[in-house]
Amino acid sequence: MAKTTKRTMTGPRRSASAPARGRAATVARKTKETDIRLTLGLDGGGRYEVATGVPFLDHMLELFARHGFFDLTVQATGDLHVDHHHTVEDVGLVLGQALREALGEKTGIRRFGEATVPLDEALVQTIVDLSGRPFLVYDVTVTQQKIGQFDVELIHDFLLALVNQAGMNLHVRMLSGRNPHHVVEAAFKGLARALDAATQRDARLVGVLSTKGTLAG
Numbered sequence: 202m203a204k205t206t207k208r209t210m211t212g213p214r215r216s217a218s219a220p221a222r223g224r225a226a227t228v229a230r231k232t233k234e235t236d237i238r239l240t241l242g243l244d245g246g247g248r249y250e251v252a253t254g255v256p257f258l259d260h261m262l263e264l265f266a267r268h269g270f271f272d273l274t275v276q277a278t279g280d281l282h283v284d285h286h287h288t289v290e291d292v293g294l295v296l297g298q299a300l301r302e303a304l305g306e307k308t309g310i311r312r313f314g315e316a317t318v319p320l321d322e323a324l325v326q327t328i329v330d331l332s333g334r335p336f337l338v339y340d341v342t343v344t345q346q347k348i349g350q351f352d353v354e355l356i357h358d359f360l361l362a363l364v365n366q367a368g369m370n371l372h373v374r375m376l377s378g379r380n381p382h383h384v385v386e387a388a389f390k391g392l393a394r395a396l397d398a399a400t401q402r403d404a405r406l407v408g409v410l411s412t413k414g415t416l417a418g
């Protein structure tokens with residue numbers, strides 16, 4: 202099948218709403234604070250089209266798609282005049298919902314994934330278990346609280362929303378780091394790589410990888 206790599210930003214494209222190949226989900230969520238439409242394809246090629254109105258979040262979501270070999274379309278508008286909080290948190294929430302939906306019963310997937318990713322002085326370890334049990338351990342400490350206009354603390358809120366909706370266990374541990382842009386970027390690349398591994402199918406598996414017989418939580 203031919204790949205579509207050409208992207209334009211001129212109006213809605215069929216590629217933005219057409220069903221992705223393989224395991225995929227589209228989630229639309231509208232509140233008084235945000236209006237989000239997101240499509241996640243797990244069996245993609247790292248293609249993305251992201252517009253959240255928050256440039257640093259776009260940067261993170263784009264490299265998440267690229268490094269996880271996911272196909273990701275995000276169109277979000279939010280009350281950015283208040284601050285970035287609602288938009289960042291709700292995009293995490295919708296991404297989590299899409300991940301959960303795209304995974305379905307989780308039949309045949311490896312379930313666990315981990316990655317340790319460097320970016321210059323930063324080194325971040327990211328571990329996921331698609332167990333159905335939401336739990337986040339976010340062990341990241343940076344002294345600089347802003348990345349440009351972006352409040353670094355919002356990454357914690359994004360990941361909490363993601364974890365709670367996806368029903369996953371996520372550990373993010375900063376092994377070293379100084380520059381928050383480097384640290385957060387290494388975390389998102391690690392999340393992408395860990396999720397890529399965890400969502401892959403293992404041909405040896407029959408049913409779900411659990412002696413309990415379910416990964417529904």
Ligand SMILES: [Mn+2]
Pocket residue numbers: 260382386
């Ligand atoms: Mn960067």
